[in-house]
Each structure stands twice: as structure tokens, then as C-alpha cells.
Amino acid sequence: MGSPFSIDMGENFLSAEAIANPPPFEKLRAVLIYDELARKLVSSIKYSDRTDLIRWVANWMHVSGQEVIEDADMIMPVPLHASRLRSRRFNQAGELAHRLADLNDKEFMPEILVRKKSTRQQVGLSERERARNVSGAFIVPQEMKIHLKGKRVLLIDDVYTTGATAKAATRALKRGGASQINVLVFAKVETYAI
Numbered sequence: 545m546g547s548p549f550s551i552d553m554g555e556n557f558l559s560a561e562a563i564a565n566p567p568p569f570e571k572l573r574a575v576l577i578y579d580e581l582a583r584k585l586v587s588s589i590k591y592s593d594r595t596d597l598i599r600w601v602a603n604w605m606h607v608s609g610q611e612v613i614e615d616a617d618m619i620m621p622v623p624l625h626a627s628r629l630r631s632r633r634f635n636q637a638g639e640l641a642h643r644l645a646d647l648n649d650k651e652f653m654p655e656i657l658v659r660k661k662s663t664r665q666q667v668g669l670s671e672r673e674r675a676r677n678v679s680g681a682f683i684v685p686q687e688m689k690i691h692l693k694g695k696r697v698l699l700i701d702d703v704y705t706t707g708a709t710a711k712a713a714t715r716a717l718k719r720g721g722a723s724q725i726n727v728l729v730f731a732k733v734e735t736y737a738i
Contacts, residue, residue: 567707569699569714569725574732575601575608578703582731586702589636598636601730602643605700609644612726616698618651619644622713623682625659640730641700650698656688656720657699657713674708682713684720693721704729 576582585601588594606613613619621637638654645652661681684692697717704710704727714725 567714568711568718569727571612571726572704572707572710572729572732573609573612573727574704574729575604576731578705578731578733582703586636586731589702593633595634595639598639598643601702602640602647605640605728605730606644606647609698609728612698612728613644613648613650615696615724615726616650617695618653618656619648619698619700620653620657622699622701622709623654623657623659625661625681637701640702644698644700644728653691656684656692657717658683658685671706671708674706675711678708678712680712682716684716689721692717694723695721696724697722697726699725699727701727701729702731704732706733 578586585597589597589601619641621635621639621641623638624635635654641654642652644650659681660683699710699713699717701710710727710729714727717725
């Protein structure tokens with residue numbers, strides 16, 4: 545049985561979203577639905593330098609994501625573009641991924657996936673605009689492909705909204721030689737099938 549914080553719909557459960565539009569990654573796991581509490585925690589980490597919260601969030605992800613963590617050869621974050629990293633001073637996904645790698649004795653490989661294109665922030669964009677915004681944004685540098693070939697990757701991010709970022713990053717990792725990509729996030733925006 546999963547953690548009380550995890551979104552656990554049962555083994556082999558597929559959401560209506562995944563059936564209608566299959567993602568390029570194998571599995572997505574989230575600790576919680578993106579609600580007011582999750583929004584405050586993520587916002588505090590990202591924009592108020594509350595890096596002290598990283599430990600708590602990563603511990604919740606560690607408990608809730610064991611299935612996808614155990615299945616990984618390496619853990620890496622969704623990267624920020626260098627200009628955004630300079631202005632923010634840290635990558636919250638990178639900090640979460642580093643802590644999760646340490647907690648689980650997994651290889652931490654943040655340099656394999658690079659955000660080559662500076663993109664607008666996704667907040668406020670439609671699903672189509674989000675996909676267009678991150679299209680072609682990620683690359684695996686040629687010299688890193690040797691480290692990625694045939695590996696099972698766990699991709700870490702803080703929030704999953706439409707999945708545009710995770711899907712774009714996954715496609716780049718697959719082009720770079722990864723055999724499998726799972727995604728673990730702290731919170732997932734709830735979607736409704738119409």
C-alpha cells in the first residue's frame with residue numbers, strides 16, 4: 545500500500561488523459577494533487593528561497609515514489625536554462641533530484657540533459673502554447689550519450705501541469721539513448737476528462 549500522500553490508483557491503472565494521449569514516458573508518479581498547500585510549498589521553494597523545504601518535499605517523494613525510484617539506474621532533474629538558473633540561483637528540481645539520488649544510492653546525473661533553449665515560463669500558457677514553448681528545448685550533448693545509452697532514467701520535477709515539459713525532456717532523453725523514462729513529481733495538477 546502506498547503512502548497516504550501518494551496518488552495511487554492501483555497497478556496498471558491508466559488515466560483517461562494517458563489513454564487519450566499516451567505520453568512518451570512509461571510512468572508518472574506524484575505525491576499529491578496540486579492544491580493550495582502544494583502551491584504554497586512549491587512557490588516558497590522557487591520564489592522565496594525556502595530551500596529548507598527541499599528536504600521535506602524530497603522525503604515525501606522518496607516515500608511515495610519507491611516503485612519508480614527502485615526501477616531507475618539514474619536520477620536527473622528537468623534542467624533550467626543557464627540564464628534562468630543564474631537569476632534564480634538554484635534549480636528546485638535539481639535539488640530534489642540530488643536529495644532523492646542520495647537517499648536511494650542512485651547515480652545523480654544532472655549534466656546529461658541540457659535545456660538549450662530559453663523558454664518563457666509556462667504559467668498562464670494554454671496546453672498547446674506550453675507544448676510549443678518547450679518543443680526542442682532539451683538536448684543530450686553528444687559526449688553524454690555514452691552515459692545514457694540503455695539506461696533507465698527517473699526524471700524529477702516539482703509540478704506536472706499539462707506534461708509538456710516532461711514529454712519534451714523525455715523525447716530528448718530517448719533520442720539520447722535512454723531505454724526507459726519514468727517521471728516523479730511533487731504535485732500534479734488535477735485534470736478532468738470531458
